[in-house]
Amino acid sequence: MNIVLTLSDDRSICESIKAVLPKNDLVLFEHTLEDGMRRLVSMTADIVILDDSAAFGIAALNALTSVAPGTPILVLTSKSGDDISASFTLAGASACIPKPFDCEELVRHVVTCADETNAHVHAPTAIRRGASEGISTARHEQALRWMSRNTTYLDDPDRLMQSLIDAVIDIFAPARVGILMQSPEGVQFILSHGIPESITESISLSFSQGLMRQLEARSSLVDRNQAALEENSRKELAAIGGIIAIPLMDRGHTCGAVILGEKASGIDYTDSERSLLTTMVSCTSTCLEQSKQHQEVSFQQQRLNTVLSTLTAGVVMVDPNRVITMMNESAERILQLHASDVIGNSIIKLGSAFADVVLRSMKEGKPRVRHQIRDVSIKANLGLTATPMGDEGVVVIFSRIPTDEEPADSDISYSPLWEYLATRVAQEIKNPMVPINTYAQLLPTKYDSEEFRVEFSGIVQESVNRINKVVESIYEFARHPRLNKHTKDINVTIEHLLNNYKDTFARNDISIETDFSTENTEVALDPQLFDRALGNVLQNSVEAMPDGGTLKIATRREDISCSLSIEDTGPGIDDKDAPLIFMPFFSTKENGMGLGLTMADRIIREHDGRIELDQKTTEGGRFVFRLPSTADTQ
Structure with missing residues (x-):
């Protein structure tokens, strides 16, 4: 892998160079000479490509050679003539290529120049090693408070990541910090602080080589100054401006990384700080996994609620504290109540006869099937089936029973159908919820066990698929088939x-x-x-x-x-x-x-x-x- 820094104020030139060079090359762009020089001060490029436009020229070439002596520089010029090439060569250019350039010629020059650079292995920059003393109690307490709040972000992983960035800045004061996450286009920055936008927008790493491959293999903190660090990893960290990288894990595999640059003081991170950083990132990984599972279960719950809303029978859910937690549209219509006025209130809100069936089912732990009650508020008879769902409470399915004076409609909800619906849906959803619930409880204490992660990640995925199958079955049943004969x-x-x-x-x-x-x-x-x-x-x-x-x-x-x-x-x-x-x-x-x-x-x-x-x-x-x-x- 080669790090190629391109200086050009024309975006089309930048995109063309990126398209021509091998995908495993890290191609960075700067649009001003000042930004390019700052980049070369903070990192070592294998080669620089300079576009000889109005904003750049011989003066720019001289400035670049002064801040990065020994770094090969290729000049792309629209001017012709041997005298032009000679003037750039005398100023320090390794080669001068006319525009529009020949793709193979450009690649050949880049490879040749980069090979010459790589022949001289870059020695890690010396950084003053911090004292090995521990972290102050105040910073430890700050980190613990942050970790204790993580569960509040289960429904919003973006806020979780932003809170990690904020916490790292407050506790460790790095000059630069960023979070890389895997995406269909590669491993890219999703959040950063102190890293130039030109870097965060252009960086796209791969698990096939370099830093991400190293993190996947080690599953632990990587230091740019480690002598044993693979050279491509060192180059990528340098290009980003990072000193250390800590992997973000998802079900035992690396899915991203937290990158930290040097401190403003120039002192390296102590062993205690590295240990605390690793703990914080590990906690974030755990919360990310839980967040994904939470989102999957929430999505299935939303789909189930959508299906229940299409049923002509009323459906009400009551938690173990006898509080109404869900009411579908048919329940509102039958009981002539608004869900917003009922949800969060005691089951008594639906009348004593209704509550009696629910509470008996909850107390006995057994379904109460096809019970007929009289609801005096709507002056109608209701047929109820109440089914316990263990720790989730009770689900009640009911419908209005037509009287002799009241014509029957096509509502077949007061029939054995709802007995089977209540018991089967409760069983089919409750059973796969058991391993999900167990996994969520045990994960914080057993996350370090790879065997546990692998075993339970498979079980949780299987359980989510089972819930999805139930929802798909009910959804398919609720749809009316449309024939194309x-x-x-x-x-x-x-x-x-x-x-x-x-x-x-x-x-x-x-x-x-x-x-x-x-x-x-x-x-x-x-x-x-x-x-x-x-x-x-x-x-x-x-x-x-x-x-x-x-x-x-x-x-x-x-x-x-x-x-x-x-x-x-x-x-x-x-x-x-x-x-x-x-x-x-x-x-x-x-x-x-x-x-x-x-x-x-x-x-x-x-x-x-x-x-x-x-x-x-x-x-x-x-x-x-x-x-x-x-x-x-x-």
Whole structure:
């Protein structure tokens, strides 16, 4: 890697040079001679490229050679003639290249000059080593107060980083400090103090080499003056104006760095100061990880709230202190209350009968299903299902029960549906919250254990994915399918889907038997949604035969419709469960939301068809699809 300092007042020249030179070169730009000279005083460049424009020239070249003797300087000039080249060479230029320049020629000159520079290894600049005495109690207390406040920034990582910069300045008084973070474009500055904007905007480091690679390998503080420090790392720190770099970690991997320049006093950081700095940055890393997890969980919570807001049933959440924490729009409509007037108040606010069901469920730790109460404030009967959520409190799902004088609408919320919804959503979200909660509690004390970080980071990610899957399932269920129908031969459609399941059938030792009708079996269907409905039923049959079996698929033409039957050799469906299998959230499995057959049924109904469970003609499970035929309408 080479550090290339370019002096030009034309941005297009700077961008062209950056595009031409190798990506692993660190290319810095200054637009005035004064800034360029200051840069050369604070760091060692491998080569300087000087644009011979109106602002620069022979005088600028003389000034540069005086502050950086021995540093190769390439001059880009729009003037022609041997006398011009000779005048620049006599003034100290290593080469003079005419504009517009040849890209290969420029790269060749840069490589040649830089190699000559690198042949002379740069000795670390001597810095007066600070005394090894400890840090004052006041500074220690200041650092502890800052670390104790970090948890308040879980929802705002930008403020966390700014607070780190402020704390480092107050406690250690560096002349320069900055934070580098990984981004899609590279490792770049997100915050800085005392570092010129021209540096923070142009620096883009990589994990493939240099400082970031060194930090990733060491996972500890790096000092520019360490004799063992790799040369590219030293160059990058020098270009930034940094003396030490401390890695920011995310799940055991380096994701950024905190860079500190020298103190204004010129005295190096003591061992005690380095130790305290490392502790502060480590604390920041822990808070960053927790912040990401907090944001992921908050995002899933927001999505869940969005889904709940679309339900026609009322949903209310009550915490263990009997305080209402959430109320969806349907609950507001049914109870004729505003959430803003209720949230934060006692459950008694919703009436004694409502509160009695909630408090009994909370006290007993058991669901109270389909309880009917009379709400005198709205003069209506309500059907409630209350389900405990452990330390999270109780979730209540309810709806208004129509009276004889009150026509029933399409609200099916007062049904077994909500029993399953309440218990399954509570279980599916509560279970993955356990490792997340455990990880958050143990992380501050066990962060130094790499085994702990690796193990629990994987568990937390898996738990977040489980919550996301639950939310996605409910969200998908809440959406109304929109069909884009085409006339298709149902036999061809089935063969195509079976081919997609070929590996699944082989892996589960399932053989396929087909019996397709030879009559016209064309139907109007949405290929994507129909494949999904049929796939859900096929997946149900595969899971019913864990030890292998046979899957029989047949099609028939029946008057004005076409039928499709799927029959497996599994244990079949229990008689008591048969009436419930198409109901949302009903499932006999430990995992899963119980929406597969529900979605299949909904999709086929949108096709003006139906799915039936036929248990009379087989010992296993047999589902029959019936769809209107298009043969007679063509």
